[in-house]
Amino acid sequence: MAGHPGSADPLSPRAKLAVTAGKAAAAVSRAAGRGSGSVIGGKVALRLDPELLGRLATHLDVVLVSATNGKTTTTRLIAEALGAAGPVVSNALGANMPAGITSALAGGSEARFGVIEVDEKYLAGVARDVDPKAIALLNLSRDQLDRAGETRMLAEKWREGLAGSKAVVIANADDPLVVWAASSSPNVVWVAAGQEWKDDAWSCPACGGVMQRPGDDWFCGECGFRRPAPSWALSGDYVLDPHGSAWPIHLQLPGRANKANAASSAAVAAVFGVPPQVALERMYQVQAVAGRYDVVQFQGRDLRLLLAKNPAGWLETFSLIDPAPAPVVLSVNARGADGTDTSWLWDVDYTRLAGRPIFVLGDRKLDLAVRLEVAGLDFRVCETLDEAVQIAPPGRIETIANYTAFQDLRRRVGN
Amino acid sequence: MSMSDNSLRLVWVYPDLLSTYGDQGNALVVERRAQQRGLQVERYDVRSDQPVPTSGDIYLIGGGEDRPQRLASERLRRDGGLQRAVGNGAIVFSVCAGYQILGNEFINDLGQREPGLGLLDVVSTRGEGERCVGDVLGDIDPQLGLPELTGFENHQGITHIGPGSRPFARVRLGKGNGTGDGTEGAYNGTVFGTYMHGPVLARNPLIADLLLKLALDVNALPPTDDRWYEALRGERIAAAQQPA
Structure with a gap:
């Protein structure tokens, strides 16, 4: 589904019509005072051309970001970091299902990078559609159990969806569910980003054994599934890169979790040749994200x-x-x-x-x-x-x- | 058993497997209401690689996902501690996946019939239709002398009650056991099961008091200031009656 080889312009006449119709619907929605219009615009466009999302992404280096928590902020941090290497289009307002993503990409025809937050439930499908270069997986935990279903099932869907992906997966080595989901992928960069919440991973996602968690380590005593050796790590106020260099984190955003998001973002930026020092300096620009921390x-x-x-x-x-x-x-x-x-x-x-x-x-x-x-x-x-x-x-x-x-x-x- | 030494042993069974839907709130509510009555509460959180103590007064079990439910049932059957505790007269209050485990049989994550502990005379299957999700309003068995039941259900199970157990409640709104006859939960002797989350004892503190009275073998407990519980109950009972 990724792109149309041989065509110089990735957007067919039908896709262009879909983009125009989507923009018109978004304008109507804004005029009617019903929000930014990004979701309705994307819905109209996707109905006219169901493969539009994939086609909009063909000229971009796409990064997908998914997690239970921190995906909007991390998307902003990565977008800021990759701005050092070229123009970025992003669904910065957190419209993270296929319609909202389509709408965001339709507005970025000049961009080199597409940095896209994806709702956990849609990650596998979006990863199929847009052929991403990198996928950042931060954490998985219980959330909206009345409709999102079970946390381990989400990890299972990620695992299946990532099995055939050519993307570099940047994954949190400290979250057993994320590790289990990511380890189906051939190309993983492990980041020791920490995870304060542990109550969704006492049971081994691979075999169901009881997880042992001495200190920061974790392993299953029954099947041997264990924490992978990370190549990047958050260490206090520093990011440690694969060469062992420590880079200071300067953020306006508060809290340990945002330092972890910065560490993952630096690892993503490195995939595209942006050095950690440059990436982390640029992340300082990020203040509030959609009102959060304001x-x-x-x-x-x-x-x-x-x-x-x-x-x-x-x-x-x-x-x-x-x-x-x-x-x-x-x-x-x-x-x-x-x-x-x-x-x-x-x-x-x-x-x-x-x-x-x-x-x-x-x-x-x-x-x-x-x-x-x-x-x-x-x-x-x-x-x-x-x-x-x-x-x-x-x-x-x-x-x-x-x-x-x-x-x-x-x-x-x-x- | 406990009144003499003024202590209450509260066992929270398998939090590593069956604590996904906030049901540990039931343990917090029982603990708090026991302390308000001057009891010393000893709480034991028992992981599924540890033996279940047999000398507890009240055992609480929560809901969980399908695979953890199978693992919990296997480990509880192998351990045998919970059955021995019930033989010693202990009280057990279970929710959702935990409720199914206490029965004779349920359908596991592999689609197979999984034996339970046989502490309740119920058999659970999986419904074909939509998941039952939403606020529930019901009437608890009048023999238990408790006010209306309010809770939140989120399950796909269907639980049939055999002659050895009684329905815990009859629903006015919501699905409950999902059998279409309006029953919700089941109990016999000192063993209780329900599909209600919320958590159910935060929504229905007098059920927590019933468990305490059974454990202490008393007919009444000193009163507590329940105004926030009452306010919440009033709101949720009214909300259940609103058309969706």
Whole structure:
């Protein structure tokens, strides 16, 4: 499905028509105030030409980025790094299913690189369609279990989809599910990027044996499946490259997880000849990503906006927020895009917030209230962000929300 | 057993395999409500390469994915500790995949009939239709003296109850056991099974109290401040009644 050899212009007349029709639909959607229009535009275009995605990608060096957490940020970091080697087109706003990806690529006819975030469930299909040069796999953990299905099944689909791929796979050696998914591929670059959340990989993905995890190592005692030797590693504030050189990470983005994303991004950039020093320097440019990590002023207070969608994401977020007694606002919804089951709140260790004043909002504030009550924490349930901000004690307010709750907060603060 | 030394042994079975849907919240709720009644809680999280202790008071088992469910059933059968604990009078409360494991048989990830532990007289098969996903509202067996059941179901199982067990509840909204007769879950003696997540004991704290009363062999417990539980119950019961 990848391209039409012999044709100088990869876009056939039918594909060009599809791109034009998609742009028209996107313009109508924007004019009607229904969002950026990138998804509707891509849907119209794909309906007119189902192979459009593959054809749009033929003139690009494509990098795919997938994970449960960090894929939007990492896509931005890689796009920034590869900008050193040529123009980049990217679905920077996180529209990561085939329609949104098609729409993003249709806007980048001059680009050399396509850096594309892909939803976990669509990775195998998109990898087939666009013939990527590199695929970055960061982590896999439980997320939206009411509709996404099972985490190990996702790893299985990745594994099947990558088995025939010619791409260089850049994969996290510290996540057993990612290692299992990536090891079907003949060409893997292992990055020791760390993984705080471990509760989806106690069972060996290969044989079902109980995983042993001494220190940072891991292995299955039964079948011998084990952590591969990494060629890249995150080590504190440094990226170690395959030659053993340590390169400092300077990011505006906070937290260990973003350092891990930077390490993976540097390994991707190296595939295209961008040296780690250049790649990491360019990554400093990345500030907020689709509002995430943005510090905004609201009612005379500083609020930092943090997105956390699942237990692994909450765990990484707790490790980067200001220490007690910094006030914390938590907001949780359970609309379609969030997953409608809130049971995952009980896999998050909220005792990590002890000592901080906690304010709770969102559609599912009562689920959070019971969760915090059982954790033995003090908290206040609020109807609105305004109310929470008014009663919060001094200090920058750390605002942590899941997907649609985060969109609600951004809208309220005018971000 | 426990009242004399004021301690409660709470066993969370196989978190490495059966803790995927937030069901460890059930252990947190039982632990908290026991502590609020002045009990010393000793909690044991037992991984599937460790023996299940036989001297626990309350055993909790959660839901999991299809392959971990088969592995858990194999390892629990081989271990035998849970069956011995029930023989000693222990209380078991199980959810979803864990519920199926406690029965006589279920369909495993390979599509084969997998024997369970036989602690509940139920047999589970896999439904052909859509997954049952969503809020559930039901009425718990009146013999147990508990208020309405609220929970969240997410499964494809169909569970038939034999003469040795009783339905735990009847659903008003939702699928429950998926047999079309409105039954949800099953119980006999001190062994309980349900398809409800939520987690179910956070949505229904009086079920947690029932387990504590059975463990302590008492008819009543000191009251607790349940206003957040009550607020959540009210909201979820109303939400279940909203057309989707």
